[in-house]
Amino acid sequence: xxxxxxxxxxxxxxxxxxxxxxxxxxxxxxxxxxxxxxxxxxxxxxxxxxxxxxxxxxxxxxxxxxxxxxxxxxxxxxxxxxxxxxxxxxxxxxxxxxxxxxxxxxxxxxxxx
Amino acid sequence: xxxxxxxxxxxxxxxxxxxxxxxxxxxxxxxxxxxxxxxxxxxxxxxxxxxxxxxxxxxxxxxxxxxxxxxxxxxxxxxxxxxxxxxxxxxxxxxxxxxxxxxxxxxxxx
Numbered sequence: 121x122x123x124x125x126x127x128x129x130x131x132x133x134x135x136x137x138x139x140x141x142x143x144x145x146x147x148x149x150x151x152x153x154x155x156x157x158x159x160x161x162x163x164x165x166x167x168x169x170x171x172x173x174x175x176x177x178x179x180x181x182x183x184x185x186x187x188x189x190x191x192x193x194x195x196x197x198x199x200x201x202x203x204x205x206x207x208x209x210x211x212x213x214x215x216x217x218x219x220x221x222x223x224x225x226x227x228x229x230x231x232x233x
Numbered sequence: 234x235x236x237x238x239x240x241x242x243x244x245x246x247x248x249x250x251x252x253x254x255x256x257x258x259x260x261x262x263x264x265x266x267x268x269x270x271x272x273x274x275x276x277x278x279x280x281x282x283x284x285x286x287x288x289x290x291x292x293x294x295x296x297x298x299x300x301x302x303x304x305x306x307x308x309x310x311x312x313x314x315x316x317x318x319x320x321x322x323x324x325x326x327x328x329x330x331x332x333x334x335x336x337x338x339x340x341x342x343x
Contacts, residue, residue: 153331160241162321162335163277170329178330210276217328219265224276 123147126211126225133232139198141228143211145191152194153212153222154178154186156205163210169194170217201232236260239322239334248343252309256322256334259303263324263332266298268307271319271336280320281307312341 123146133139143152154166155178165178167186175186183205185197198205211225239256246252254268264285269277281296283289283305289296295308305324309316322334 151328155333160335162239163323163333165330165332168330176329212276218325218331219328221267221279221282222331224278226276227274 124211124213124223124225126209126228128228129226130229131231133201133230135202135232136200139201139230141196141209141211141230143194143196143225145194145213147213147215147223148191149213149215149223150191151214151217152188153214154184154194154196155210155212156180156207157210157227158207166196166209201230203232206230206232234259235335236332237322237324237334240337241335243338243340245340245342246312248312248314248341250312250341252312252316252339252341254307254309254320254322254337254339256305256324257303258305258324258332260324260326260332261300261303262326264327265325266296266305267323267325267331268294268296269321269323269333271321273318277321314341314343317341 125144153168155163164180169175169188209228212222214222266283268281270280271277286300293310297306319336321336325331
C-alpha cells in the first residue's frame with residue numbers, strides 16, 4: 121500500500137464549527153489532492169497541490185481551504201462546516217500529476233449535524 | 234452536462250460472465266484514460282491505464298479507448314465474485330486535474 125495516512129478516519133461535528141482533515145504521505149510525491157465522494161456524483165476534486173505552498177482550486181472548492189507547508193502533509197479545512205459538507209473525503213497523491221497513477225488514502229467519513 | 238458520464242448501475246451478473254463497463258466524455262483534450270476499482274469503504278486503486286486511443290490488456294481485463302467517439306470501455310472476462318466493486322473511469326488532459334466518472338457498482342453472483 122502507498123504510504124498515505126488520513127486522519128481522523130471518522131468525525132462527527134456540529135454545523136458552524138471549523139474542521140481540519142490531515143493527509144500525510146511517506147512517498148515524497150509532488151502532487152497531493154483532496155476529493156469528496158458523494159452518491160450520484162462520484163469523486164470530485166476540492167483542491168490540489170503541486171508543491172510546498174503551491175495549491176489550486178478544484179471543481180468544488182467553495183467552503184474549503186488547504187495548506188501544504190511540508191511535502192508530506194496536506195491539510196483540508198472546512199472553515200464553518202455545513203450539512204452539505206457531509207461526505208467521504210479522500211486524499212490522493214501522484215508522482216508527476218494527473219497523467220500518472222494516483223494513490224488514494226482510506227478516506228475520512230465526515231458527518232455534519 | 235458533466236465532462237465524464239458513467240452509468241452508476243447497479244450491474245449484477247453471474248460468475249463467469251463477460252462484463253462491459255463504459256464511459257463517455259465531452260472534452261476532446263483528454264489523453265490519459267484510467268480505470269479505478271473501489272471496494273466498499275476503501276480508497277480507489279488503479280486498475281488500468283491507457284494513453285490516447287487503442288486497447289490494453291492485462292489478464293482478464295481489457296481497456297479500450299475510442300477518441301473519435303469519446304468513449305472508453307473496460308471489459309472483464311471470466312468474472313469472479315472478488316471483482317464485485319465500484320469501477321470508476323477517470324481521465325485527464327495533462328498534469329493538473331483528473332476527472333472521474335460517477336462510478337458503476339458491479340456485483341458478481343456465485
